[in-house]
Amino acid sequence: MTALLTPARTNVLRRRIRIVVAVTITWNVVEAIVALLAGAAASSAALIGFGLDSIVEVLSAAAVAWQFAIPDHERREKVALRVIAVSFFALAAYVSVDAVLSLTGLREPGHSPVGIAVAGLSLIVMPFLSWFERRTGRELGSASAVADSKQTLICSYLSAALLVGLVLNGLLGWAWADSAAALVIAVFAVREGVEAWKGDACCAAPVVELTGERGLAGHGRPGLSDGGPCVGASASEAAPHRVEGRLR
Numbered sequence: 388m389t390a391l392l393t394p395a396r397t398n399v400l401r402r403r404i405r406i407v408v409a410v411t412i413t414w415n416v417v418e419a420i421v422a423l424l425a426g427a428a429a430s431s432a433a434l435i436g437f438g439l440d441s442i443v444e445v446l447s448a449a450a451v452a453w454q455f456a457i458p459d460h461e462r463r464e465k466v467a468l469r470v471i472a473v474s475f476f477a478l479a480a481y482v483s484v485d486a487v488l489s490l491t492g493l494r495e496p497g498h499s500p501v502g503i504a505v506a507g508l509s510l511i512v513m514p515f516l517s518w519f520e521r522r523t524g525r526e527l528g529s530a531s532a533v534a535d536s537k538q539t540l541i542c543s544y545l546s547a548a549l550l551v552g553l554v555l556n557g558l559l560g561w562a563w564a565d566s567a568a569a570l571v572i573a574v575f576a577v578r579e580g581v582e583a584w585k586g587d588a589c590c591a592a593p594v595v596e597l598t599g600e601r602g603l604a605g606h607g608r609p610g611l612s613d614g615g616p617c618v619g620a621s622a623s624e625a626a627p628h629r630v631e632g633r634l635r
Contacts, residue, residue: 429499433568436482443474467531475580486569498557509546
């Protein structure tokens, strides 16, 4: 089904993006501070990596906020995607080095009840924020908003990996589990960084792969159909003020 995206609806969607971005930034600033302090105290590569991922999420959300600070937000789309991608790569590099140091015995991670609590709370908060921003971004046709929502969703997966690693280390003394969780974080970060750099974040295929959600039906709309290109022609340039299909 095809529906026109009116100026009034566009303004509503932009306002929603700004709200969810503000909430995401606030949550992740608190999360980053707690995770980094707890990670440093426990010498946990996974917890430090999770804290750094929260900082990446802040940068990612800030890039989207910067993009939507002007009416013609499509002009800033590619720059916002590149900022998100570089943030992912920086996270992956640091976490990988820290995990290797732990695996080689140069660092011995300790038990962190605070880290377990942070990971548990993140598993509750982040999926909702991701869903809300992804749904809004797809309706608006914004690749950067969808990319940021995927980063938020990845944070949920990382929370699960972190939780498993910290619990195994705390209960069974499996120090390697902490490093393994950190490397999982790094792998996800590289993958998402590559997709954001290429502008694949707004395409349906990656979103379906991560979430199992069938997004907008293509109907000839580049970037929002089955793997069409996103960067080089914004969603609005491909089909101005038009949304194709329904979110399942």
